[in-house]
Amino acid sequence: MIFRRSLVKRTAVVVGAIILTAVVSMATTLAVSRSIEGNATAINRAGALRMAAFELLAHSAGHDEDASEPFEAQLAGYDRKLHQAPLTQTLPSAGNHPLRQQYEQMLMRWQQALRPALEDHALGTPVSASLLQATEQYVAEVDQLVTMLEQRTEARIDLLHVIQIISLVFSILIAVALFLDLRNHVLQPMRKLVRIAAAVGDKDFTWKANLSGSDELSRLGRAFDQMTDELAQSYGALESEAAAKTRELERSHQALELLHSASRTLFATHDLCNGAVPMLQELEVLLGIGPIRLYLHDKQASEPVEAITTSTPERPFYCRDHHCNACLVTPEVYDELPSEGNDGRRLLLPIRTPGQLLGTLEVWYPADRGLSETARRLLETLSDQLATAIFLEKQITEEQQLTLAEERAVIARELHDSLAQSLSYLKMQVARLRRLDIQGEHERTHADILDELSTGLNSAYRQLRELLTTFRLKLDTPDLYTALRQTVDEFSDRLGQLVDLDYNLPVNTLSPNEEIHILQIVREALANAIKHADATLVRVEVHFESPRVAVRILDNGKGLPGGEQPFQHYGLIIIQDRARTLGGKVSVANREDGGVEVSMGFIPKSRHTILTREANAG
Template identity: 70%
Template structure:
């Protein structure tokens, strides 16, 4: 199919058609007007020929006025013939020989020359005209009338043709103008209105309108350009709007996250406990950023592998959990299976928790692989790791400072005990020894010996307990923690037993307070002292384990066991251990083992339980 002309070409065609119509109309009108030029004069002259013929007839029948009458009729006839052949008449006669008007004119000329003129010239002047002459004249006049009628009809036909040409030209011009207006309306006005409406809509941020103009003209091309521009503007606007919305949401998330981190930092530094200070904050951060779970691992010099200290989502209670009333990190198996961990199309981000003095731990963050992790979220997590590093460092510093302070106090107490109570006990022992050397006879001797034996036993027990206290108080630790103190204690008693004492230890870092560590260490030392001194054991086992939420310390030996009454020979140490256990909120049990030997067990729950309020638990 032939494509339509562009707009300019169509307008040029319309203009050319109008001009051509006008030229054709003017040319044909001019030609027709030219063809009927002089017809009116010819009709008038032809009409005068009729009257001239009757004048000649009347002149021929009139009285004789003079001798020149004959010449007069001839001159009149000649004059009449000149009028008959006048150029004004001959020009109105078509040049075609077979044209009816030309035939009629030749007939009139022939009749005039052959019949009527000779009759008029040969008629005797003064005599009445004959009926034949009158009939001939009338026949001639009838022929002239026919000629005049034919001239009139021919002129009227030319005028009608002129009218027809003008009507056709007018109609054609009207049709061209109507077609021009229709084309302008359809091809110019409507597209322009569409383009203007699209421009207004684009100004109002409405990019849904489209021109959808058909064709290949300029406005169609302009409409296509408008549609493409509108689509590109819509895409650009929506992209910018989406970016602005995304940035706004990201800024709102950042603001909320920063507020959360600010509140969390205060809680971390106020509680001095990672679980209570970190878990609720990390869970809120997970919901805000669409990430999780988050796990916190601490690096401890006593452990070759990082120790998990905090998790935000777990199907089972973590081994380090000290509060079984808290369910902050527990989720159902169905929820846990949907978390973005390694088995569930998740990606892991590891962030170091470090201070200038060294690496304290690692923050493990899981996030969906398809979603990814934005730069803002990454920066927030880095800020979180810095805050956790500060909190952990300060907590360790406070704990170590408390332990150092306590160690210094213990050193002072040990010095005071050595300088006062130890000397007093030594003095009393010497006095008892002097009393033993006295010879007392009589009935009072058994009572005297019993009292001395009891005093000696009590003094020896008190002196031994004092030496144990002094040994404990004088422990010098590079890092004052329970694990180091236990290892040094095991080395000490292994030397005294002359056989290695086996130790099993799995307490999480920072599980006990300094006071709890001291009492636990003292109970273990007391149990070891009893096993080495009284049990005659060849093997001793020490276990200090964490069985959530309890801490259990067991001292087992393969010695001779307890006496039948269930009390050891020296029961002062058991009393002291029970007092320490009550201070810890726990209990000490001493029993004989089925396989032989004695087991001393300490069970207590660390005082740092119930740190996470129940109402903040996630499940």
């Protein structure tokens, strides 16, 4: 049953039978040939013994005294011939074998009858009847041995012929059986399978093999029949699949156009939120994904911070435009989006430039549909575009900071070389006038005029020093927080008390010019608090109260006289001018628990990459 089920096994059995037949035939032939090896020599030697026996009889009757060899030596030589190897080696070793018994009987006839008769016969005398009879009887024994050797050899040869005939017949039967099996179970099924393959090539799936049996070709035929059925079904579905691929290509084309237009928007506006969110939302609709979030990496922050998102139920902390609701969705819509708890999967794509990791793009997609390779490649292209936009924006910011610092340094140098020297000269002239001895009715008027000139010059000189400090001030620190931290430490040393700093402002929310103005406002307010307020506790707060930036400097000093903002105070005038430059307003008022609060708020006008970082220092 097993051989009927396996064509390979049947073929192996047939090949094995042929090989076995050949091996058996060759082995038996070899054994038979080896068994009759030396028989011809033994027959010849046995036949020679008959002739030698008659020669001995003749020598004993006609003895010649001048013979080259004595008669006794001839007897000994004949005895050696009886025991020579070519004769004894062909005899069976078994003692009960007829051939061995005949040989032993021949030896006994020689040793007990013929040889003693030859030895007793007088040399040169006529042969007696008894000697002749003994010789004939011995020769008869030798003839019997030769006959038995010949019969044994002929029997072995006949056996060899039978073995060859059996091997030949068996080989023919195996070959016929193999041919019939190949014709019925290989050639005919193969023709059917070839016809089916040709029909499938012509898109004709109606041909069937209909092979019965359980061997390999029968199973292959049933597999072909199943394949043609499945091909007929799948070929019918090719049209719909091609249409689906066409729709996918159209979506990819639309997504590429969207990426192209978005890249122009990003590089034109330099604003990720306004430039990327609408594009990402359209991309979500096209690819059936979302939400998409962008996290940016900052070396000053321990964790990546969220920069933009396409779907959120609450306004993000970093949002500066409260009139924009592009990323806001209802809680019901948000709950339906893919997430860890809603059968969704997340794809993280790095946003990087050579040698620098700028951020990570997080894309959620439905777990049941997966993400196609086309969509993945489009998202990788998007991450490359975002990396370029963020990198260029950082470069622009650094160039703006450098340009602003260079311009202010030039102005400071010009003020120092021109106006500062002129004021110094006027102060020296006033000092000279004070040393003049002027008496009379104009003495008092002269002194008042000198006091006013001195006060005005001192005020102008102080203003000039503040301007020089302002213009020479630059942000050579990684960010505004670090610059404020250094400023707070500086004024803490001057006050003799720790100045607190509470900072909660998104990094890069401000332009370089806005950062400079905030730093200068804080410095001026701290200088006033230390110089005029006699404060022992000063606190600086810089908060992002979306969408505004709020700056507060609080102290526990003696407060403002009369509770009102001083009129024409130089430091406050500088703060107000800077606040107006930023588009904000300054408020200076006494605190309820004592001291003064200087507050200023404004909405940043710059459009920059937004990162969120909180830094609180006490």
